[in-house]
Amino acid sequence: MTFSALDSFILGPLFATAEMRAIFSDEARLRSFLRAEEALARAEAAFGVVPEELAPAIAALTPAGFDMQALVQGTVLAGMPVIPFVAALQSALSPGLRGHVHRGATTQDIVDTGLVLQMRDAFGLIEGALADLLQALEDLATRHVKVPCAGRTYGQHAAPVTFGFKAATWLGGLTSAASDLPALKAKVLLASLGGPVGTLASLGEKGPAIAKAYADDLGLGAAPLVWHTDRTPMARTGAWLVLLLGALAKMAGDIVQLASTDVGEAAEPYQRGRGGSSAMPHKRNPVSSTIIIAAHEAAPGHLTTLNIAMRAAQERPAGEWQAEWHALPQLFGLASGALHEAVSLARGIEVYPERMLSNLGLTKGLLFAEGVAALLGNALGRAKAHVLVEEAAGEVRASGASLQEVLAREHFASSIKDCPIGEAFDLDPHIAACAHWVEAAVKASQSVRAVLISPPQPS
């Protein structure tokens, strides 16, 4: 399975998307290194530090031209991929240009900038999928805004909600997460250029201007000062991806339960062969939710790594920086797969209103006991009403009759008389309340979604 299931030829496609995989491929990494060196060359040429021909010469190179085996051996020897990469890059250039490559830069500048370029692409995918998901959930919530079902707290039926309200709660968490994206990207998509100890001293007075030109060329932000050992960008990125996965897991966890045989109120989108069992022809396992939940449980540990690694010693640490490589790309991988499944769920989940209705009857009217007590309280006083309803509830449990039937019995009916307790069993006020919140959640989502980049697929 390879060390990470995400990278397995067999298992990987189950857990991460092909698009995200391409972004974090070895080839893409080399391409991002080349892009960083090209931008550096162009920025330095603009200030007369290197020849004008250097940047175009680098731009003409592709990862395919590199001897991967040599890179591996060089990396293992040097302990760092940029050292053999720069050597290979020099060899690929004309002799007159070789001496000008990587001028003033350090390995971390290229590795970090390269990673940020990959992150930018990755955020693009995430953002598109997230916009799709918000829209699909808006539709789902709206479509089922009036489909009543049991609200469950601690696993117990508590009071009625609607399925649209449930979907709106999922939407709420995801809207909240999505709303962070613009500010987040501005704070983390930063170019890195500081040289050996972050001062860019070897470039003299031109240093800061070159750093700015380099960032501009890449379309990245420029930090006030180098972030070699200020790792807030990486930790912040990880924290957000884990937050996103948490919001997705809330949705997936609910669906697993709703789709359980015992609840039976929903099912994952039907696809022949999906979630099947070789032994049990009747099984339909919630595969999409399973993938999301697994991602959610695998994610916080990676964030821990990023957080611990913030204690980056002096001008470069021994280990903390490399620890990030073990963690950050996997968070993007996990998020890609989880989002993909969530979009599929939000678009295709099968909802069974009849079962929801029949489940609403499981407590034989006790689900409405609070409302009955409230109505009776107006007539009898709250304390007396509470006692009466408690007694009635006891009879419901003991006899198997419904609360309505029990309350119609002689000894209760005499106390109740003209009190319109039938109203308490009315689902409409619950539905109306849900409708309000669904509308509010959809509006909030729409305004966040408008800010996200254009979603790739109009739905």
Added chain:
Amino acid sequence: MTFSALDSFILGPLFATAEMRAIFSDEARLRSFLRAEEALARAEAAFGVVPEELAPAIAALTPAGFDMQALVQGTVLAGMPVIPFVAALQSALSPGLRGHVHRGATTQDIVDTGLVLQMRDAFGLIEGALADLLQALEDLATRHVKVPCAGRTYGQHAAPVTFGFKAATWLGGLTSAASDLPALKAKVLLASLGGPVGTLASLGEKGPAIAKAYADDLGLGAAPLVWHTDRTPMARTGAWLVLLLGALAKMAGDIVQLASTDVGEAAEPYQRGRGGSSAMPHKRNPVSSTIIIAAHEAAPGHLTTLNIAMRAAQERPAGEWQAEWHALPQLFGLASGALHEAVSLARGIEVYPERMLSNLGLTKGLLFAEGVAALLGNALGRAKAHVLVEEAAGEVRASGASLQEVLAREHFASSIKDCPIGEAFDLDPHIAACAHWVEAAVKASQSVRAVLISPPQPS
């Protein structure tokens, strides 16, 4: 030591501030419950749902009036503190008001709103201390902007920086963290009011308006829909506190190393008896940094808890919500203590420029080898220059003479001739480069600091 060192009578004051402790005391928790019930009463009275007298009657109560022992017993029985709390609250009110308390609300509304009120106070403390810290670091960086010292990567001397530049790097991470605060507070300081399943259905059409009035009364935000099981606010708060602790630990880790006997370039502020040893009269342990580092290592685990707990089932989960109580307040506690120590460090750290200067000579000039090679490269060509410097470096290591002395030897001097390699040993360009970044970091900090709330202590 109690279960948490933070709560220990003996150890607690070492690790958290008394002000933060007061915010998360049992008494403060009860006070925040009362405040939430009072706001609910006022909001409901405005809509004719409960009597006008209820809110003032609740406002007149204090935690001191509650029988704590009864609350404990009730909590253990019910599994939830709000149930005995509401019962006690009712008993404390006149009979005519009792039936109106807690109308339409559920336990989670009171517990979450109460916690958010505590968090608001806690953020106030954090914000004040953070403003103090930024200012102290701005001063520190500015004061030492031209004090040269060795830049260290992987523990090795790499090239010169200044101590002001180091301080600016600490400032950079903390400025970045601080810049999140305004948006963060807006997203997490939210009132909670949803009733048993989050719909507020028992309040009918007035529900949403009452929820808004309740939030306004408390000075908190109102989420589009209830966040009973959308736990992004809690996870987001935790993520930020851990980010802050990461930025603090970067600073503390550097100081431990700088203050080590072997480096000797700095010391924690001197206070008689601080960091001493009963056995070793010469010891001066870096206590403040120790406290910060311990906080940093204890923090990410709590965030993991908050992240895992995001999978909150349906309308209320069994366990995920309570797990937050084990984690979130401790993060505020750890942050309070770490910030307190960091302010003390930033204001009082002792810096030893002479030792810095002498340490700059530890590599006998090799620290400047890159610059020498660059200068020689102009004259001899890069490749030839590189070989020459490598040979010279070998002689430095073998002979113990300095690079300058070695390069003055016959066999090198002939190649070097008129090349002004003395320039390469000049610290000034390094100092100048550092000065630029320090200025940029200070400016960035100042603009963030201006947004933070008024710091409690003018400095």
Added chain:
Amino acid sequence: MTFSALDSFILGPLFATAEMRAIFSDEARLRSFLRAEEALARAEAAFGVVPEELAPAIAALTPAGFDMQALVQGTVLAGMPVIPFVAALQSALSPGLRGHVHRGATTQDIVDTGLVLQMRDAFGLIEGALADLLQALEDLATRHVKVPCAGRTYGQHAAPVTFGFKAATWLGGLTSAASDLPALKAKVLLASLGGPVGTLASLGEKGPAIAKAYADDLGLGAAPLVWHTDRTPMARTGAWLVLLLGALAKMAGDIVQLASTDVGEAAEPYQRGRGGSSAMPHKRNPVSSTIIIAAHEAAPGHLTTLNIAMRAAQERPAGEWQAEWHALPQLFGLASGALHEAVSLARGIEVYPERMLSNLGLTKGLLFAEGVAALLGNALGRAKAHVLVEEAAGEVRASGASLQEVLAREHFASSIKDCPIGEAFDLDPHIAACAHWVEAAVKASQSVRAVLISPPQPS
């Protein structure tokens, strides 16, 4: 709530036992410090290093005699509780003895040994509760060995098991965890005595023998060499406590689902007022399971702290050691509360066999489809049988008739003829299979339980 919910006056008793709380009280900590100093004095007296009177003099002291406020102030100043403790201890002794206290020891020796003494008591509680739990689960599994219920995979009914088999699975995980205890205690209940840098050099040639005598006096193990910066004992202890909590959470999570309104196959032990709701008289929330699940989610983060803190620099680190104080005692607290609730669950869980039986019918016989296909396969060949059963399953879903009814229909019956497919719907073979595994699990538990220390309560 205090920083940790475990330490809250109101919430603490919900999450940890009073006995465990007493073990980790400030008073108990002081007592363990005194015990360590006493043992040191006795060991050193035996080798003529200190006067014989010292140990009895220390033994006569109690925590009550210490000025706690002075200890706090001294701790905050020194950054370490042992420094003011030793000073206070000296003051409490006669002048002639003062100079002999703490001879050769360092603060870490006393703090670590003291903590280990607390851990020994804590393990005693855990071991007793665990023995109770194993026994209660053995009984539970045995009692319900033949009570059939649905086996559920991915939330879907899969095939029949028995409730006793479920309980045996819980027992299996806990037996496995419990079986580690003897070896674990031997590896972690170690005395610590190394002096300032771990060499005990100031005691000269007598050092090792004194260290051995000290450990013997305390009834603790003696490590081959000092473990000041070998933190495997602490990390190993944490890992085991988290493993235990994982095994408990498996049980609690299952119970929450079984006790849900939709499944209704079990309920937590009934206690008036337990798990109630002020608003909803019909609710019975699974409070015990909730507490266990919250503990499970709060625990792994603490282990992360212990694992990270293993990188303890040189002869004593700055922060890693203190980080342990934030984590380890809380794991004992969480485990105590979770075990307490688990024992109560295992002893008192209410099981509803009728509902289990009725739930077994939810899939209208499809639960047995695998068996039907197997039987038919003998007659028709496996492939043909599979197709036939698949078709029948489709009719079940479409028509609402049961699989038995559908297979009796003309077009199937003709193919089936004499094949005794009725056997496939027989629960007995499933029950018999379960009975075997239950017996095996109970035996394994009994043999582990025999090794645990005498459980405090015979049941």
Added chain:
Amino acid sequence: MTFSALDSFILGPLFATAEMRAIFSDEARLRSFLRAEEALARAEAAFGVVPEELAPAIAALTPAGFDMQALVQGTVLAGMPVIPFVAALQSALSPGLRGHVHRGATTQDIVDTGLVLQMRDAFGLIEGALADLLQALEDLATRHVKVPCAGRTYGQHAAPVTFGFKAATWLGGLTSAASDLPALKAKVLLASLGGPVGTLASLGEKGPAIAKAYADDLGLGAAPLVWHTDRTPMARTGAWLVLLLGALAKMAGDIVQLASTDVGEAAEPYQRGRGGSSAMPHKRNPVSSTIIIAAHEAAPGHLTTLNIAMRAAQERPAGEWQAEWHALPQLFGLASGALHEAVSLARGIEVYPERMLSNLGLTKGLLFAEGVAALLGNALGRAKAHVLVEEAAGEVRASGASLQEVLAREHFASSIKDCPIGEAFDLDPHIAACAHWVEAAVKASQSVRAVLISPPQPS
């Protein structure tokens, strides 16, 4: 870089060994699936359940014969690799055997057993490397048992130790971790065979015996009952690997500091080009330690995943099981690379006794102040002696003279008179103390090492 740096073509070899990579390859996974199915067939044939020819037929197959692309597509569809794997396996067999494959088993049986087979191989590698490491550290500690250097606590010089003592401390933690291996392997190397819900009911009374025969055939243990949802084996394995990495990180962290320019007491083994810098010819970065530290920081998060995933619902969970795939193999990968580097460090670390000696003088004799005070205490009384030494220490700091010189000054010498304080500056007692502990640590290691399997490379 792929999602995990461990799986990157370029970076992977830096962080994990090729041997470990081979064990967790997709091909090896398929091979382990085949091995499990073969064992199942042999066990079932022995009981007359399947034809005798089935096992040899499966044994004749190799991963190379499988259409990987079809497996991927099938996996993504089914959500589980075993479903398409079994289908492909059936196709590869003669028609008469197809129907007998995978009889009574469920996907989890094959996946878990397959993973355990991989783990067994992985433990073999770990065990061999660990034996090598213990031996190398025994040699290192013994070789330098009398090489004095400063003991450092909180970064401060505290008292003398020897380099052998330091190495013995590293050895201590690793010996402790290694000593767990035999019991650990016995508890985690378990076969899994339970069928759909763990009861093996479809095999009737033969079930348990077949399960035993299956385990025997594989050379694995047989759990008392199925561990489908008792995940103690996986969590326990993870906990141990993280413990191991913690012990390795203690060593690596120390080496980074010892190898720093400022301390200069050691260096990683010299290899041309290792740890170099393209820009700075004088740099020699501690690459091996860096790799170990990065592994240590990436590891605890994976354990958190395994711990959280222990809450595996009912007879199979939706997500918790899959989460393990994201975590466990990476822990083996990280451990392999870290161990490899540690062996190289232990064998080849360069130690500089002269620098150690010169560093021992950094505090100008204050390192021995404790001893001086102790000696004087015998003559003057402890209190008077302490004051005298404190005064002298002040003069040392103020004047730059050594403690010996200061004590020779008139105003001190008169008090000291005949007291042989020169003894206090003697390194020999410290060396002797260290020698004792080194010997003890080496003995403990040897006895653990004798139990480990034969190391692959005699050294």
